[in-house]
Amino acid sequence: MLNDPSSYWNPILETLPQEKLQALQLKKFKRIAEWAYNNSPFYRRLYQEEGLEPEDIKDFEDIQKVPKIEKGMMREVQRRDPFPYGDMMTVPLERVTAFRQTSGTTGTPVYQADTWQDWEWWSESWCYILYAQGYRDTDRVFIPFGYNIFVAFWAGHYAAEKLGCEVVPGGVLDTQSRILKMQELKCNAFMATPTYVLGMADTAINKLGIDPVKDLNIQKITCAGEPGASIPTTKKRMEDAWGAKVYDHIGATEIGAWSYECTEQPGGLHVNEGFFLVEIEDIETGEIITEPGREGKMIITALDRMAKPCIRFDSKDVIRWADHQCDCGRTFRLIDGGVVGRSDDITKVKGVLLAPTAIEEVVRSIPELGDEYEVVVSKKRDIDDILLKIEVLPGKEAEQESILFRLKDQLRVKTNLGYKIEVHPYGSLPRYEVKAKRFKDLRKNGG
């Protein structure tokens, strides 16, 4: 169903039939592979070692023969010139206008170089996101983000300006000051990690006596950085706390902003197939998965990112294609439920595969529990032990026994594991502003 063209950022691309989108992706893939081969010593080496010339790529099956890259290779290449990016670069340093880096959660941070054109491309990608989520030039958008070396909401800021929104940069203000400024200016949208969305609501209510639903004017929130906005129970908590629509988006420093939820909230995210090629690979066999519903890890190519190309990057994100199209009329395919895990995050506990997002879904489904929790996996006498720390909301302490019964029951149903539960005083577990670190596997340190 095609809606009014004005409901899309770019109706030409966003409603292009799938077969034409694939033709566009193939054309662009050939272009970026040739560019990288001719201008990046890293890519030339990589492809020559495989005996691959860019002109060998003629169809989609040929794309699967192109070597994948991994984060470890990006780190390794940084030891080479030019400093500090390494020879994955395709342009001289004089053309680089911005430095960003990954958060370093899984090891040494990856440094990312962008030219002004690449930065324009970043904000253009974000324009697709924000426009699909209903941002328009009448919006006053607050960005409660400590503008720094992480890309996070920088691109969201530039894109909101490009859309004509009025942007209020929350920068170094503390949480209370940010809330008060949002209230004073009657801001109607903001962008943050799910953790911080919930943390701000908590601060508003418990520190300022402000009810975000009644006393603020927020109508939409765009999330990034964590999977929470695609976890139904966490999304509901955020929407209830703010009386606003909460939308997810997924991006990464070394890739770009590659997917977004639209106002239809279809239970998944559109892949921006005009700018990115997403392949899903079976984790065991390496086979490319095209059918809906089957999980695999994402191999992604940023089709137009030039200075430090990202071609067939093994992101470790676990995703699956949805089995339905979105009513919004976009032909960009949906991934079902967003990123459902990470192939390097899913861990075995007591012989059972456990995805940390499954625990979050259960904790956030119990309304008497606070938003924060922590999971600690350790080994005691060769036996895995899993401890879940939670907070019970003030006034609900008397119901603790019934709450814990439901929690344990749901955890067993959803994760097939038994947990030790520790109840901590409300407000005592760590609070985070950006990416939360709630899952601790001490077995990796011999603990």
Next chain:
Amino acid sequence: MSDWKIDEMCELIKQMRHVVEELKEKSGPIQAVERNLDRILANIKMLELNVSDVKELI
């Protein structure tokens, strides 16, 4: 979809690039011209990604 004047849009985008590149050649050492043109070129590239790249598929 047929209402979009893709061919005309693409031609105008092409002309814009041509004009900017010509101006860049003539700007010599004037940074105030060259750097602003770099930014314009980046925006023209976005028009090419959004429109010109799709032309042959429509």
